[in-house]
Amino acid sequence: MIFRSDVEAARTRIGSRVRTTPVLHTGGLWLKLEQFQHTGSFKARGAFNRILAAAEQGALPAVGVIAASGGNAGLAAAHAAREIGIPAEVYVPETAPEVKVARLRALGASVVQAGREYAEAYEAATKRVADTGALFCHAYDQPEICAGQGTVALELEEQTGGVDTVLVAVGGGGLMAGIAAALEGRSRVVAVEPRDCPSFHAALAAGQPVDAEVSGVAADSLGARRTGDIAFTVARRTGVRSLLVGDDDVVAARRALWEGYRIAIEHGTAAAYAALLTGAYRPSPGERVAVICCGANTDPADLTERH
């Protein structure tokens, strides 16, 4: 469980180790351009908070940190560890694309390829944590990770003077949890998922986190099969609303952000904007709405019409 005070503490702790990302205000809408963050997504916020919180408590082992992710969470853990000056070991499946492995290595991480699926890499990582005493950086379901991600909402609040509604794409729910905790009682938070990655929607329907089938264009960033416990608890407490959009809507939203604004983001991120474009979320007249553009670890080659 986390609260706004945890997010405020995270912000103090992280300080200038993360970029204050700008907002673009246009047509009554605020776009929070968090894709400009170190390593291309919001995940750097949580990784720094996790590691620095451990250091504060004298619980940062010299052996360093371990993460299990071939995506944004792995990049963020590797970056944060390098900046803080400790080793990082990142577990990915043997099927991870070479370009992702190379990117992790370029950030100084040791990459361990284990198993054929993410779940196996995750198991290997947790076993290694137990064996070595390294600090585990979960991709979303740890209080310090969630609180760190939430710092993006404190920035947004200062930059906009506060908004009525924040639309955010949801995978495992770490970012949603942090934002919902930060803005509890202040702003409505709307969690948007592709219909083919509906873990949070399924959790709300079931009354608890449950496994969901995940696939589609955004599965690489939003494909967590089960919403985190922290995310679910915070979302229920704060009344986060869940919306679904189609993969076609996600593709169209991503292209619309390029065509209309020259903003390049990954498919998962575009889900949040798709909720506006499709009318899945319809703001009231005068409603102050923000969309979190949370990542751009994408190949921009298919942004233009000729592709």
Place this chain on the structure above:
Amino acid sequence: MIFRSDVEAARTRIGSRVRTTPVLHTGGLWLKLEQFQHTGSFKARGAFNRILAAAEQGALPAVGVIAASGGNAGLAAAHAAREIGIPAEVYVPETAPEVKVARLRALGASVVQAGREYAEAYEAATKRVADTGALFCHAYDQPEICAGQGTVALELEEQTGGVDTVLVAVGGGGLMAGIAAALEGRSRVVAVEPRDCPSFHAALAAGQPVDAEVSGVAADSLGARRTGDIAFTVARRTGVRSLLVGDDDVVAARRALWEGYRIAIEHGTAAAYAALLTGAYRPSPGERVAVICCGANTDPADLTERH
């Protein structure tokens, strides 16, 4: 000739018809993200100012505006005319790519293909202006155009509290002129060109605008063969400094902005950042430097390493 007061008047005139584009502050550097402007470049500022200034003087003909450009200036004129509710006719060479013609038409412009080179399209446009009394929107060499572009510097000043130095890429010089006029006596302005598009550098060397050979990766946006008279006069008066960078540096700078920040811009724009990366411009310790990211009408397909 233009002065800061002209830029201030332009800003009042244009009002909220252009986007206030955000800045990203990172590592002591400010990146002004003007590529998010309507139609993907700063050119919308000048086009609105040119048309609205004519309207103020009762000199806006019902026949509308004419521009000669298959690039950013044409898009901006078409957009501004449509927003203001008058026709736009845009002259391009017969060799203009279909995608550019389609984009102009999508903005509601009549596209006239005339001649095999830009110079011939320009001649046809000016003849048509003489025949019809339409308002000509030059790509760079009109006071209202230059003053409009300069409004980006007034925004930058407010957003940063003022900087010591502004690095800006230069084609015909309209943006440079506007910025230099806006920041005269306040900030140093450094004009950066690719060695293969050295019109401004050649003008300074010759003591007046002269024709230069233009080619290379940035020629589509910076390929004006001759610096505008206004740009030259303002640059001399305000002491704009000229720097050259190589095409390879431009390509590397464009990729570095993607790799490090997930900012996608066109080659011409990247020239300004290249001056920093190469050390062609070396800031003093503590110097406050801004780079204008002025356009992103680019195919982002070649931003990633696999291309």
